[in-house]
Amino acid sequence: MPDPVLDDISHRRYNPLTGSWLLVSPHRTKRPWQGQQEAPSKSKLPEYDPKCFLCPGNSRAQGDSNPKYKNTFAFQNDYSAVKEDQQDYNPEVNKDDVASILLKAQPATGRCYVLTFSAKHDVTLADMTSQEIVPVIETWTRIYASHMAASHPLKEEAARVLESIPRNPDAEVGLPKQQPRYMQVFENKGAAMGCSNPHPHCQIWTTSSLPEEPGKELAEMSKYQKEHGRHLLGDYAKLEIEKGERVVFQNAGFVVVCPWWAVWPFEVLIIAKRHVRALVDLTDDERSQFAEAIQDVTRRYDNLFETNFPYSSGIHQAPLDCTPEEAETSWFHMHFYPPLLRSATVRKFLVGFELLAEPQRDITPEQAAARLRDCGGELYRKSLE
């Protein structure tokens, strides 16, 4: 049973994964909304779009042409945010010089990949079966494995998993020239989340540094482990399963919750139930269970407001180049950050107070979880067909 007081009063909640607070104002959804309306994508897309730069056989911005791929297809982004080849940058640093202290920069290299989920232009993860999502997870795993440092503590696991995953020549990206530190898989879905092409796809950026968010999480998880001798997300998953009030879905391998510290209205977290450190730790069964969890979340999202629900999602796991301690501290999970608040057209803006002071949300995670629990079953579009 959710705490009836927190269901009603303004309060702050603590996010132990990032070590920061947010403001929760449950009564605030009652206010009328006269601001911007999102435009839900109503138009029916074709299964193949000759102008789409991701459809099989089409040609891309810089002239390359796509293979006639079957499900996943990966390539380096034509406008990558990081690249492998660039001029050196190695500024002289003088400890006592104000400019060295206040104008600090470091070079950033790596690769940015685009990866399609399906050859079909008009589907989303919610439309796909979990069996159809498995090849996506397999491709993430292969790309992760092929970018791991030679000294990586999970090298053996990687070798094992590569044997059990079928090769897909269309999703092979080759070996990096420089060893990256970290790999971020993420999907931007929907125009509201800055996605510029509805063809189902995600991005994978490998970077020479550990970025801020996974860095903060690793630090907090490591602190927790030192203090309590257990894993933060292991304890958290168990606690949530016991409590039940924030659980949206679970299967043998994963639990899906609206986390206690959710910022986005219907934010969810998929957490591995056992200690999975990275994609290469997943067994065949667990890849299917992970696919089922992703399928379930995206279908519930679409059912909630009977719309193509926008979100950004992404996986956090052990870095590509990491110490044994970092690998041991990592706990595989996936975040979904969706902006819609009240309907297909009214989103939550994380603006003024959120940017200048701290995140603020209008419904409790317990209320969000209850609504998502009610959205199971068949995809609403299916029953309209």
Place this chain on the structure above:
Amino acid sequence: MPDPVLDDISHRRYNPLTGSWLLVSPHRTKRPWQGQQEAPSKSKLPEYDPKCFLCPGNSRAQGDSNPKYKNTFAFQNDYSAVKEDQQDYNPEVNKDDVASILLKAQPATGRCYVLTFSAKHDVTLADMTSQEIVPVIETWTRIYASHMAASHPLKEEAARVLESIPRNPDAEVGLPKQQPRYMQVFENKGAAMGCSNPHPHCQIWTTSSLPEEPGKELAEMSKYQKEHGRHLLGDYAKLEIEKGERVVFQNAGFVVVCPWWAVWPFEVLIIAKRHVRALVDLTDDERSQFAEAIQDVTRRYDNLFETNFPYSSGIHQAPLDCTPEEAETSWFHMHFYPPLLRSATVRKFLVGFELLAEPQRDITPEQAAARLRDCGGELYRKSLE
């Protein structure tokens, strides 16, 4: 002269104010954009809108009616995110209980005010003269002064400043029932920034806790001061004035820069040149200079893409209830976070990688500053009249 290497390569920059890194990818603006287009507000607004809940004499959501005010008018938000009166919450905390550690909450109280900038429905700060902006700053100052703790180290400054600022009965909000810890002034401008009413206004939220952002800044500023014996923002303002390449505007009291660590494409920071700790420290002259800086920034913004430029802005200063050390550490400044990237219709989305990994920007702050420097002069709308 901006560093020619950083002008070209991907790199990370460090934000010493928050202690975090961001990714800069200067070459990335070249990519074509096929995603969401913003709808710039084209329609001419009336000077008075009988349906606006902020116009003088109109009535509001919950039935109160507005006075026939002249410039600023302040009232408590009908749908406040925090309130003064609510049920108590005081959960039992057990140090060894996983739920106490991972499901942490604390009550949040305070007041949320709305403050108009002008009686006219159809103006923005960019349309107003700096003399017209002065009463806004005076109202911020009076509200700050009336919410300060009895023990506040700037009590004398507050008493002095209140004598020199004319009273405005329409902007008096009374004394709080409980002593707030902090006050956040912020403006959400434009539909793209979640603003639901174009009548020029800001919000002021007082809260029982120090929020995350100003908390991080205070901690970093204090660390800097301990290490270097000087103020972080004092050193930074001086350094930027010397370098010049990120400076957009300055007068006797303030300098406006695109900070080294800017996240938003045309983000700017207004920094006090001398050690101003809070609004109550500003002299009459400095209030005029601050008004001039705000006028200048908002006019340049509108001129940049000849549109009503959306942004969230806000002031950081000493907390309302603070120790002498916290007051001494604080350095008055104002952030502007505007989303537009390339034109009146193409914004930067801070989504996938930004949410899951770390902020990423597509043009350098030096490039942004150069463009804003070129946008001075008369407001583009004036010359169209």
